[in-house]
Amino acid sequence: MRNVQQAPPLASTSLFTAGKQMRFLETLKRLRFSGQLVFTSSKEEQWVFYLYLGHIVYATGGIHPVRRWQRNLEAHCPHLLAYRSTLQRDLASLKTTSSTLCWEYQLLSAWVAQQKITSEQAASMIRSAIAEVLCDLVQAMRVIYQINQDNSLSTPLVLVDVQEAIAAVQEYSRIWRNPTIADYSPNAAPVIKRPEELRQRTSEAVYQRLTQLLNGQRTLRELAVQMKQDIVQVTRSLQPYIQLELMELISIPDFPSPVDTPVPETPLLPAEPTGSLIACVDDSPLVRQTMEALLVAAGYQFLGVDDAMRAFAILLARKPDLIFLDLVMPNANGYEICAQLRKLSTFRDTPIVILTGNGGIVDRVRAKLVGASDFLSKPIDAGIVLGVLRKHLKQGAQRMKSEG
Structure with missing residues (x-):
């Protein structure tokens, strides 16, 4: 194994x-x-x-x-x-x-x-x-x-x-996203590039106002707040001057942080997830898609199976480290599939977690009788799912260590 x-x-x-x-x-x-x-x-x-x-x-x-x-x-x-x-x-x-x-x-x-x-x-x-x-x-x-x-x-x-x-x-x-302003960052700061040409194209009052506002120290967002206008409106009003290259948008730094706080570590981009392979046998596309989003985000590899009749062949070929198994599916139920999997040496110790919308005591007892490792109720809760994964994968690792 x-x-x-x-x-x-x-x-x-x-x-x-x-x-x-x-x-x-x-x-x-x-x-x-x-x-x-x-x-x-x-x-x-x-x-x-x-x-x-x-x-x-x-x-x-x-x-x-x-x-x-x-x-x-x-x-x-x-x-x-x-x-x-x-x-x-x-x-x-x-x-x-x-x-x-x-x-x-x-x-x-x-x-x-x-x-x-x-x-x-x-x-x-x-x-x-x-x-x-x-x-x-x-x-x-x-x-x-x-x-x-x-x-x-x-x-x-x-x-x-x-x-x-x-x-x-x-x-x-x-x-x-409109092409006319899509290239402009709201975090950029407008600054006058050709003051004399700008003066000739505007009134003296407008020019004086622009030179006061556009000093390269305020972003478009900050100008909108100061002018009490919508940022889209402010950006479009400056757009003709930017297109004529009378003004330009420049990047400016943030203010210094008043508190030293740790910066989240920049994640690296792997070719594919490298964690344990987790299977989910469920005929519901929403359940499989939701489980995949959570598990891949948490670093696991994901195997989705939508047909109970094909589950055995797929699981045998891939040999997942843990299996989430829906209780109610067409053609076969989770109890039957779990019992059959436990008869195979490959899945004798593989954690199998039953998923169901019915969390009654009778279902839980029956799940234990057919060899299920755990029992989770729907709708899926991220914290519970990840907690169950950590618990059973850790137990499996400890068991392998003691047997080896």
């Missing part, structure tokens, strides 16, 4: 194209996943989503997380800007805090607890941050992702529904 591999860490990578990022967030919602989802672009930009039971708790990252924080603070909690010394003291206290959450969220939590801001103000800042991160993520055409399970966040400030968050930025994303 071949060695049972150790369960890999809950971090893996895959290649995405535009749009799939959103569908993966929806899959994690369906799985009630808790933890961090890190997207990394080909330019090594990173965006981090913090999730609790499939809902978004916060999002950060990109090239300007501190500028984003500053904009949101000015927009939703302007009274705090008058207390710079208090801000610095609160930030300093976070440096000793051991948490997997980013400093921005920790600070919001502290301010709500201290009644410096209301829960509604915190929720507004969180929703604004999530919307901006989603907008930037949509523009990233090729990204890899990494998930890290984490159940430490038990009292989130607000739970943002994934579909609700995506719907909030759909119109913005549709407009920004």
Whole structure:
């Protein structure tokens, strides 16, 4: 019998194209996943989503997380800007805090607890941050992702529904994909390139206003906030000058981070997942697709089988390290398949986990009688599935070690 591999860490990578990022967030919602989802672009930009039971708790990252924080603070909690010394003291206290959450969220939590801001103000800042991160993520055409399970966040400030968050930025994303402005990054800063020619083409009042605003220190997003206009409107108003090369868009750095925080490790892109091979025998396409999304994201190899009658031949050929087996399928049920698999020496010790929508005690007892290793109820929960995987693969590795 071949060695049972150790369960890999809950971090893996895959290649995405535009749009799939959103569908993966929806899959994690369906799985009630808790933890961090890190997207990394080909330019090594990173965006981090913090999730609790499939809902978004916060999002950060990109090239300007501190500028984003500053904009949101000015927009939703302007009274705090008058207390710079208090801000610095609160930030300093976070440096000793051991948490997997980013400093921005920790600070919001502290301010709500201290009644410096209301829960509604915190929720507004969180929703604004999530919307901006989603907008930037949509523009990233090729990204890899990494998930890290984490159940430490038990009292989130607000739970943002994934579909609700995506719907909030759909119109913005549709407009920004327009070829006329698609090449312009909202994180770029406009600066006057040919001042004399610009002066000749505008009135003196407009020219003076433009020279005041377009100093290369404010991004398009920051200009929109300052001018109290929509960012698309601001970008389109500057577009003729950019096309005439009277202005140009330049990259500018983020403000210095007020807190030293560890940066998520950039995941490497393997040719294919290298963890244990996990099979799922289930006639439901949704169940197989959901399990595949979770398991591949967690670093496992996946084998989906949709036909109970073909399951034996496929499983014998591939010899998975663990098998998820649906209880109710056409032509055969999970009890029968499990009992037959246990008669084969190849699967004598392979963990077999029964999946069912009925979690009654009778079904659980019967599953044990036919040799099932465990029993999981649907709908699938990411934390439970990954916990079962770790438990049984670890037990298998320990058993192989003691026998060898």
